[in-house]
Amino acid sequence: MAKRFKKLSWLQAYASVYMVFLYAPVVLLPIFAFNDSTVIAFPLSGFTTDWFASLRDNSALKSAVSNSLIVAITAAMISTILGAFAARAGVRYRFPAKRGIMGLILLPLVLPEIIIAVALLVMLMRLGLSLSLWTVIVGHVLVCVPFSMAVLNSAFSGLDQSLEEASFDLGETAWGTFRRVTFPLILPGVISSLLITFTISLDEFIIAFFLTGTDVTLPVYIWSQLRFPAKLPGVMALGTLLLLLTISLLVIAEFFRRRTAQRRGLDASTTEGLI
Amino acid sequence: MSIDAQNEGRKGLLLVSPTFAYAILLLAAPLILVILFSFWTQDYLDLDTTPTLANYKEAWTAPLYRELMLRSLRISVLVTTVTVLSAFPVAYYVSFRVKERKALWLFLITAPFWTSYLLRVFLWKVILGYNGVFNSALLWAGIIDEPLQFILYNVNAVVITLAHAWAPFAILPIFVALEKIDRSLLEAAEDLGDGPVRRFFRITLPLAIPGVMAATLIVLIPTVGDFITPRLVGGTEGLMISNMIQVQFGKANNAPLGAALAVSSMFIVGGLSLLIFLASRRVGRVAED
Numbered sequence: 034m035a036k037r038f039k040k041l042s043w044l045q046a047y048a049s050v051y052m053v054f055l056y057a058p059v060v061l062l063p064i065f066a067f068n069d070s071t072v073i074a075f076p077l078s079g080f081t082t083d084w085f086a087s088l089r090d091n092s093a094l095k096s097a098v099s100n101s102l103i104v105a106i107t108a109a110m111i112s113t114i115l116g117a118f119a120a121r122a123g124v125r126y127r128f129p130a131k132r133g134i135m136g137l138i139l140l141p142l143v144l145p146e147i148i149i150a151v152a153l154l155v156m157l158m159r160l161g162l163s164l165s166l167w168t169v170i171v172g173h174v175l176v177c178v179p180f181s182m183a184v185l186n187s188a189f190s191g192l193d194q195s196l197e198e199a200s201f202d203l204g205e206t207a208w209g210t211f212r213r214v215t216f217p218l219i220l221p222g223v224i225s226s227l228l229i230t231f232t233i234s235l236d237e238f239i240i241a242f243f244l245t246g247t248d249v250t251l252p253v254y255i256w257s258q259l260r261f262p263a264k265l266p267g268v269m270a271l272g273t274l275l276l277l278l279t280i281s282l283l284v285i286a287e288f289f290r291r292r293t294a295q296r297r298g299l300d301a302s303t304t305e306g307l308i
Numbered sequence: 309m310s311i312d313a314q315n316e317g318r319k320g321l322l323l324v325s326p327t328f329a330y331a332i333l334l335l336a337a338p339l340i341l342v343i344l345f346s347f348w349t350q351d352y353l354d355l356d357t358t359p360t361l362a363n364y365k366e367a368w369t370a371p372l373y374r375e376l377m378l379r380s381l382r383i384s385v386l387v388t389t390v391t392v393l394s395a396f397p398v399a400y401y402v403s404f405r406v407k408e409r410k411a412l413w414l415f416l417i418t419a420p421f422w423t424s425y426l427l428r429v430f431l432w433k434v435i436l437g438y439n440g441v442f443n444s445a446l447l448w449a450g451i452i453d454e455p456l457q458f459i460l461y462n463v464n465a466v467v468i469t470l471a472h473a474w475a476p477f478a479i480l481p482i483f484v485a486l487e488k489i490d491r492s493l494l495e496a497a498e499d500l501g502d503g504p505v506r507r508f509f510r511i512t513l514p515l516a517i518p519g520v521m522a523a524t525l526i527v528l529i530p531t532v533g534d535f536i537t538p539r540l541v542g543g544t545e546g547l548m549i550s551n552m553i554q555v556q557f558g559k560a561n562n563a564p565l566g567a568a569l570a571v572s573s574m575f576i577v578g579g580l581s582l583l584i585f586l587a588s589r590r591v592g593r594v595a596e597d
Contacts, residue, residue: 048401051394052416055475058431059420061441065434074439119327126320127313134324137331143525145533147550151557151570152338155345158563175335178327236424238536243557255426259540272427279422287415 062276066269073265084270097254101235104166104250108173109231116181116226124189142179149175150243164246172240177230184229188222221289228286232279346567363568380548383463384531387470391527395478403486421476429540432469436460461543469537478523485519521588525581532577549573
């Protein structure tokens, strides 16, 4: 018994140290955002909120934020719609070449982002199209669809088919059934998918770096700022705000995902949807 | 029955077609184009589309590219090994020792991953730097007299930063594999006289191999393609092949050579992944016997 207790505490100690390692950079972000010094190093000198105030009248930042919002909202909507088609087909039907088709759709999960970025860039060059926010959206949708599918797979597999059949029997059209029966039932999954894909797109850098034109997205803007030491405290403040935003979005997404899982009476603690 | 199956097949294909069409047009087609590109030549602003192997010859024989390729491979393998080995005990802990708050643990493990990747890499620079958090802490504690310099702008920094960046991707697949293990097998092993160590190596580890393999591939493949971490914390000796690919598509304006480098590195990573996959299948089969 004593031996067992000792082993448990070893593992526990390791897990705790590992969590410190995981959170070390995240904890530093707000610390430096409120630190009254232009140098990002210890010791800390004093408390200030100036860096947050400096963000307010920065027009380059504002346009980067609005560009990123346009890209992330559009990419989230398109990838959730495409993810829904694929998830529904995959859960409900058997069809020829299913594995191959699904494999291609899920390929971006195991493809380095630089390859996706370079491939799209080459195609755009060949077609003579210029880079814009739309080209970034196209790339982001590719990366987001697999995540949307993972979330919506569980929403669709929890759907009771007899409900839809009952709706058809009662004279609803296919669209009416979708609108009045299917959609309300998968709604939590849809919201969760929108939030997760929005977050992925908002943070994506490599594809945006290659495919952005003159309108830069937020991560590309941050990348350009990292070269100037004087701009760093402002970047820390910006990062802190982004951190708050993404964490709250993910908590909301997690809430809706669990509701989907609960509707089908499953244990919400499984990792479905997160990977 | 067969008419039903045909009907079902048609419906399924129709439903998946928008997503499939998107993937064909904007993923498969561009990838094929990159492969074509790698056989072409950049002629200042024009492209010469006569097929040639010159780009591959340069990519595989020029000492600079060969060195970068080998180094990328070495760093990626090192990163993957460190990441998976350090992640395994955490996955094991959450699966076997945590009883009620598994979901919370998983959320806590994945949460840092959702903060800006760029900023996380940059913050490692702050932690590992000359006046960084790590050095200040060691100085303050009196463990060292002057700041350590071997931790930033080299391979170590790249390994630490990437092991951090890919942590959740390593932990989750291993956790899922460990969760699937039938706990009665462990009791049976114990009843038959296996000690904890023997039991771990004879039951738990072989059954966790699929998860370990998934973690290995999930970390290895994108690591080769990363160029932010090498740029920010790697210094000159930490630069990897992706930095060169980026330069070829950017400043150097030699997209065909960049394409050849990209295709070559994917080819190498693909081959390596296949080897790992086959090896782990073999280990799995031996364990089953």
